[in-house]
Amino acid sequence: MATADAGAVEITLPTDRLVNDFSLQVATVNGSGSQSANLVLLRTLFQMGIPVSGKNLFPSNIAGLPTWYTIRASKHGYIARKKEIDLVVAMNPETAREDVLGLEPGAAVLYDEPLNLSSLRQDLVFYAVPFDKIVATVCPEVKLRKLVRNMIYVGVLAHLLHMDVAEVEKALRKQFKKKQKAADLNWAAVQAGLDYAKTNLQKKDRCWLERMNGTAGKIIIDGNAAAALGCLFAGVTVVGWYPITPSSSLCESLIEYMKRYRIDPETGKATFAIVQAEDELASIGMVLGAGWMGARSMTSTSGPGISLMAEFVGLGYYAELPGVIFDVQRVGPSTGLPTRTAQGEIGFISSLGHGDTKHIMLLPGTVEECYSLAIDAFDLAEEFQTPVFVLSDLDLGMNNWMSEPFQYPSKPLNRGKVLDAEALNKVQEYGRYRDVDGDGIPYRTLPGTAHAKAAYFTRGSGHNDKALYSEKPQDYVQNMDRLARKFNTARNHVPTPLLERVGGGKVGVIAYGTTHFALTESLDQLQQEANLDCGYLRLRAFPFNEDLRRFVEQHERVYVVEQNRDGQMYDLIRLDLPAELTTRLRSVRHYNGLPVDARSITSEILQQEARQA
Template sequence: MISQLSWKIGGQQGEGVESTDRIFSTALNRLGYYLYGYRHFSSRIKGGHTNNKIRISTHPIRAISDDLDILVAFDQESIDLNAHELRAGGVIVADAKFNPVLPEGNNARLFPVPITTIAEELGTSLMKNMVASGASWALLGLPLDVFNKAVEEEFGRKGAAIVEKNVEAVKRGADFVLELAGGPIEELQLDAADGKQKLFMIGNEGIGLGAVAGGCRLMSAYPITPASEIMEYLIKKLPPLGGTVVQTEDEIAAVTMAIGANYAGVRTMTASAGPGLALMMEAIGLAGMTETPLVIVNTQRGGPSTGLPTKQEQSDLNAMVYGTHGEIPKIVIAPASIEDCFYDTIEAFNLAEQYQVPVIIMTDLQLSLGKQSCEALELDKIAINRGKLVRELPELETHQLFKRYELTEDGVSPRVIPGDKGGLHHVTGVEHDETGRPSENSLNRLKMMDKRLTKLNGMLIRDAVRADAPHAAADILIIGMGSTGGTIDEARTRLEKDGLKTNHITIRQIHPFPTDLVKSYMDSAKKVVVLENNATAQLASQVKLYVGQAEKISSVLKYDGNPFLPSEVYKACKELS
């Protein structure tokens, strides 16, 4: 029996790879296993190689694995591109229709199954994904009734006849491969899971759920990979709560609509990726100048321009921190798990209203679209903080205006809902006085700039720096952000076995930079390795700028469109030790 294994399905985009993965992983989730998924897909609707990889474990996992136990192949290309990942004695379940051939020197066990033929005998080749699923499920020796329940949930809306045919496809695939293999494969038998039910979602769904829980009732957005699932999630969830989603004509309209709605008192968000964020920059400056709360999700992908729209990258950091013209306070936070996506989104709305600034939630494609197990969310942690929003105001004297931008000690002014009696004030994107009236007075300019820029002094989010630092003095401190945390931890396990003392921090508050917290861990390390998915070491540059100690710092960079593997992190750190 084993405690974990990896399963991958590959084929041409549009062949049902995604639905096969979804049903297979849903069934495993029902059994209580921990799961971590990665999608490799092309930036087109149909055609081009795609594969989905699921890591299955009896204990929590937060990284894709280096190797592979089972490969389900719909075509020869899937074998050619992915068979090298198979561990010794790994298994390939392939459609016999294309006469599968193992690459030279590969010792995997190949099981040709007439996947398409069986599906066509049942009425349609579209059911080949269920035949393939049944075959690979059977080799694991897992109960078919659990899988059939997942099939029923997937196809139930199409009627009992469709469910029955798909269940039959699963059985036919299972029966054929078991006869071929002589029964379930002993080396692939998983230890029993704990049976505990877990949430299973992508980061974008965590963000959407967090938005609902945080009081968001309007989303204005334009579809873009890998952010679109946030909008699709909220399209279903907001209307029953009296909210709505508006698909705008572009990202400029999306962000300005969000600013207007937040100004009117409705918690509103928008979400995009790098190209869309670029279009929002002028409006982000408007939110900063008018001190209007604004929440933006930026799901990073490969750039520049259209770049690699369906591939992993973390190269928008500088754009989020420095992109706006002029100087405004803003907050950039980086969730590192599905749970973070939920809680940080709630906190982003609170921070936006508490400080009256733009807040950018920075994710990456792997966190946004990688489906993962998630422990039950603690709803008692949810708190709504609307900051200095004032609803009951004294009446103003004739011609008197409300001091919407009043100079205060903490830099945050009282805020009102437009139309509230006693709250009359100007709103403008030009420099202004305390009532919002335009002003080019140099002394006023100094006071207003200082007021805005002092808002975030000392501001720290929950777990601004998340640490796993068991050593008072470490040989290596590894620093990461976003989805890299689990990969780093697995590499550290191997490094520790080699006798190296390693600490690990994930920086979750990118701006304002948590200098003192990061410095406290760097001071006690001989060497510092900063791991990031970009070519120009953007996170390392922030560390050097705010903490210093550049002589200690080495960068480990990956920008080929793929996330880090634990073995890659281990090898890089070993070479630097």
Template structure:
């Protein structure tokens, strides 16, 4: 028996690939397996190749696999594009309708199943995804009852007749492939899962759930890939708590509405991707100048312009930190797991109100849309911190305005919700004095700038970096962010087996940069590899700017729209370590006068 397996389904967008993956993975989740999914899809509604890959394991995983065990193909293109990933004894389950063939040089075993024909016999070709699911499920030798339960959950709202037809489709697919294969394939028999209940969700859903738990009651946003699922989640959930989602006419309206609602005292957020973030920049500056808390989610994708809207990238880092004109304090967080998407969203709302600044939560497409297993969330960890929010103030005999922007040592001023007694003050996007009145006085300008920027000196964030540092002076320190964390961990296993010592840091606070926390680890490493999905090494640039160690840092960049594979990280680290050893040897030769 095996402890993990990789499964992929491919076809044309609109053929049911997504629903097949959803039901297949839901059934596996019910059995207690750990799952990690990657979704490759085109930037159009229908047509174009799409595939969903799931890694199944008896232990926690946070990375896609290098290879593939089972490929379910609805067309020849899916075989041609994905067969190279198959293991030596991998299997292809393909629709016999298109006379599937295995590419030259591939050792994969082909099972041609009349997937469409079986579905049509049952009344509609739309059920071919269930036939295919049944066929691949049967090869694993897993109980069909569990799969049928997932089918009932998927189609139950459509009536029992539809459920029964889909269950029959699953059964027919399973029976046909088992007859071809002579029973379940021993090679693919998974060890039993632990059976423990686990959550199975995408990062966007975890962010939405975190927003609800944090007390967010309004989301204003404009749909954009890969952020739209946050809206879709909250459209269903917020009304149950007296909240609402407002689909605005554009991203500018979305951010300004969020700022207005936060000013009125309601925790409000917006979410977008790179193009929408660009449109929001002026208003983010307004939030900084008026010291109004607001939470913005940026789900990074391939750019610039429309770029690769459905592909992986981490190229918004500089824009997130430096995008606004002028200088304002802001906080940029970068969760690296499903759990962190949940907890960091709650933290983002607390930080926004505590320091009265815009807080940006930066994910990437793989983390936003990749469906993953995670442990049950601990709701006892949730704490709500509304900062220096005052209910009312004493009446002032001189009739002066409330000092909404009072000069304080921390830079954080008392904040009051409009309409509260004795709280009247001005609010404007131009420079202003302590009560909000416009002022162009040079002295006031410097005082106010210093006050606002002082907030960055006192910012305290939970776990600004994740550290795995078993070695005092490692050969390699590998640094990443977002969805790359699990891939780095998997590569490190092979590196350690080769005798190469490695430490790993995931940067979770992008701004203000956690200099004190990260510096000791860079000092002790022989070489530092910074891994990121962009072409210019933006994270590495941040480290060099804030910490230094330019001579130690090596970029590992990938910007073709796909996530890093563990094997890619392993190979690059291997080369860097070899180069480091060669440099050390050359240095010693020179020192000894032998070069």
């Protein structure tokens, strides 16, 4: 047993090694260039074959406020946020005290020497590093020191945690790509940190890294870039967007991809139009105008933007206009916690608009699904002639995740029921809103179609099935019933829920989106610690199909786990199920702005189970 020197009192610390199974947190000041250092750490672990995830907890600020980056290594492949931190890199004087006081006994602290943290607690391992002195030796230019100072902790950690130094250099060179000078300077900082640690620090903490084979063939990508790739391969042509955290990087990534891969090689001209709109009122208008014209169009936004889009989305539902809207969900209003994560818009979007509206929502749970459901969304929008929402969240959208490489789409684009001039020749009488096939989905014509029967006048709900102005009660009812029929048809066309785990039959769990990662870990905990074998159904879309009802029927109790205060999905499910099944539902809610962790879910389910008994 190792002991910490605590004067008269001797404290016993845990000594068991945490090999490829710990969380480290870097606490810095926003704008101090720590992101590069953290990504080098993340990539190094990934290259060493260790399953890894990285989460950025950042403030709504450009520079000056505290920010934390958590890296979790997990030989078991768990990539959700872990509540307990095993090693803190304390670089921020503002938060250092709190960062240290919150740790579990036995954790380690690597800190900037002048912060003098070692006196705060006696049950932790401390490593002091004089960052200013070290950076002065590698970076003569004073102005640049701030930028490379953080790279020193990469070197220190490389030594302490036993990283493969060649992999560190490879990760760093990848990070700085063509910026040779910056790469060299940063590499010098890493080496200086490494040398300092070798000479001055003696390993006392429990965190160890060992090369393993858990990441071969995998990629690392954030959800927003993955969704942008989906849009690229879905053949999007018109984009209207307005910057808002955490969705901005989706369209920014898309711009980069489109510039590279969607310029016609023969003419040098663009096969796309991307417009930064004046606001979200305009971005959704552009999407629907383009959809009306027959283009594949999209926008990305977050909560406040969704509110501004409400009126147009309602019109889009009634006028039956395709368009894809990505909502990268965050917490609350603009002056809430705009840089924190939540699943808070499920309820709002499900019926966004005025009157009786309901919308197709796709719910990606992984970066791969950000890509593949984006492609599905464009097909569904045109197939059902309606706005389709893809709801991810800040955690999925802005953080880096490991994934299997994405698959090339296996189906051609589905452009839906469109009549061209030739098809119109064969039609006796064309009615834009007529339910010819009994599935509620009408046929549409595109503006520009050279046929006397093609044109129609688009307006909201005041029309008959020939798109002629009408305020007759029977016309309105007929149209509304057809729209409901169309929504019912969608139940069996949207991505199906996945039965992720077959349990013992007593207890089932339903979740969606990023809750998935914490939940899979929680189900293992429930099994191992409480012998509770739960079934798990992961929802991927709204409206629901029959699988949901069957899953609830098969279990005595079903917990709906989600990241909002009011149990929004729980409510939607209750509305959809036969009344006698709704009493089986229980709600588990997480809403503190941080990504949900397994331990919180496990505790809550066990508490509710105890009340049951």
